Amino acid sequence: MELVIGTKRWSTWSMRPWLALKRTGAPFVETLVQLREVETSTVEIRRHSPSGLVPALKDAGVVIGDSLAICEYLAERFPEAGLWPADPVDRALARAAAAEMHSGFGALRRECPMDLGQRIELTLSEDAEKDVRRIVALWLELLDRSGGPFLLGGWGNVDAFFTPVATRFETYGVDLKNYGDDGRGEAYWKGLLQKPEYLAWLAEA
Numbered sequence: 486m487e488l489v490i491g492t493k494r495w496s497t498w499s500m501r502p503w504l505a506l507k508r509t510g511a512p513f514v515e516t517l518v519q520l521r522e523v524e525t526s527t528v529e530i531r532r533h534s535p536s537g538l539v540p541a542l543k544d545a546g547v548v549i550g551d552s553l554a555i556c557e558y559l560a561e562r563f564p565e566a567g568l569w570p571a572d573p574v575d576r577a578l579a580r581a582a583a584a585e586m587h588s589g590f591g592a593l594r595r596e597c598p599m600d601l602g603q604r605i606e607l608t609l610s611e612d613a614e615k616d617v618r619r620i621v622a623l624w625l626e627l628l629d630r631s632g633g634p635f636l637l638g639g640w641g642n643v644d645a646f647f648t649p650v651a652t653r654f655e656t657y658g659v660d661l662k663n664y665g666d667d668g669r670g671e672a673y674w675k676g677l678l679q680k681p682e683y684l685a686w687l688a689e690a
């Protein structure tokens with residue numbers, strides 16, 4: 486199994502399946518492509534990934550080229566890792582939240598690109614503030630249901646999807662109390678950044 490990823494400091498999409506794969510404990514080959522290298526990035530990525538995007542997982546003779554599809558595949562391949570909740574209703578909620586992250590929160594993503602290890606002062610636009618408010622509401626709803634410590638109880642794919650958001654809140658000093666948080670949202674994102682899988686990624690960023 487080979488996971489092709491982009492620069493660890495910036496590539497949020499790569500981080501998600503990398504965390505999930507680490508969590509399974511399965512051995513894998515990591516192939517790192519440096520992003521933003523004008524001369525080489527595009528050619529290098531295309532050598533591995535027909536879509537021209539990372540991450541890409543090579544396994545069983547195929548290339549799976551999307552972070553959510555990779556995480557779905559890992560959950561099926563390694564059921565003992567518990568990457569989705571066992572309960573079907575919890576599983577549907579976890580999938581919906583991961584999908585909302587996968588396809589949404591564009592303003593926050595644009596204004597606050599992941600930049601690990603940096604501290605940046607910024608005033609969020611109204612649209613980005615709306616994204617943060619929605620994230621907080623979603624987190625609290627799921628934490629209410631599960632009792633935590635992660636969104637649906639134990640750490641899984643949905644938490645991998647929100648880990649890059651946690652890094653943004655840290656880098657840009659976003660205080661969730663201004664967006665409807667009662668403290669549990671902040672405790673949740675700080676908990677994500679303490680996970681050994683994330684610390685292993687950060688150490689190599």
Ligand SMILES: N[C@@H](CCC(=O)N[C@@H](CS)C(=O)NCC(=O)O)C(=O)O
Pocket residue numbers: 491495496497498499520521526527530537538539540550551552553
């Ligand atoms: N929907 C895709 C998005 C992947 C994506 O946009 N990857 C970016 C890097 S984070 C990329 O490969 N960009 C090409 C480049 O930087 O040359 C996924 O979830 O995997």
